[in-house]
Amino acid sequence: MRLVVYITRRVLHALALLLAVIVLNFVLLHLAPGDIAQVIAGEMGGITQQGLADIRAQYGLDKPLPEQLFIYLGNFAHLEFGDSFFYNQPVLTLIGQRVPATLLLVITALILSVVFGTVIGVISARRPNSPLSHLVTLISVGGYSVPVFWLGIMLLVLFASVLPLFPTAGMYDAAKQVGAFGFAVDVAHHLVLPVFTLAFIYLGQYSRLARGSMLETLASDYVRTARAKGLSETLVVYKHALRNAVLPVITMAGLQFSQLFAGAILVETVFNWPGLGRLAFDAIVSRDYPTVLGILFFSALIVVVANLLTDLCYRLVDPRIRLSE
16 A cells, blocks of 8 residues: 555656656747748748748747647647657657667667676676776776767777678668568667667666675675675675665666666667657757657656656665665
8 A cells, every 4th residue: 555655646746747847848949049930941942921921820830939838738638749840740650650669779778788787796896806896997987988979980880891790770671571580680680789889888887886886785784794694605695785785776777767868869860770869869950849849758758757667676675665664
């Protein structure tokens, strides 16, 4: 029952946050310099002043900003995000077509960076002065320092010219006629470079965080007590210490989910990955405000849901949180 009340309270807070995000994004985008009608007219190759007036009337741009916001919120309540200025399709349809590709990229990169980063960090914490520990430090510095777009471009150069082992663009090869299994293998083959680019940036952070947390946990009193009782080192590390040491990693993974989406925009642009990031880039360049607003909302929604799931995972991993309530 307490868990239901907790989830209900968090969902209500999330809805209020999403409403604030919608209003803020709408106001900021419409206060940006420039005339949207002229951008739309430019795609048509030029238009008269009467044509500009007709475009403003067609898209509701001739109304005051508060009235436009009220109309947008009313349509949003009915899950109507409007039509794209650039693609001339419903925004919800465009986003629905791109969400699976982005989630596949981001979630795969997050899982790989968290799992491998935690494993490397825990192993290096058991031998803090070993070469592996120094390698973790080096990877961490590299992850902090290397821009994601630069790493993607270097991988493109390497695997497009020097070692043509992986595809360098797209999500799958449309020319191949394969079954379901062959299609999955083709997608995985195309996924290697974008995932590695995105995961490497955060692998060092998670490994360094896991290493520091494990070192602190191994020095705690209950770990020394477990060792004094004669428990094996493997049991002490992986059953008693790891459960507490992994908590900061879980927290960081939830908080950095939004940064992964920001990095996905650059990665999808470099590798021409057909996801939300590529769609956002094209929409921003063409000033397709309905599409940008829809993408910003879905990005905020995914981040809010990820933070909620992180809190739930925290409660499951750490029994002290449940006992305190």
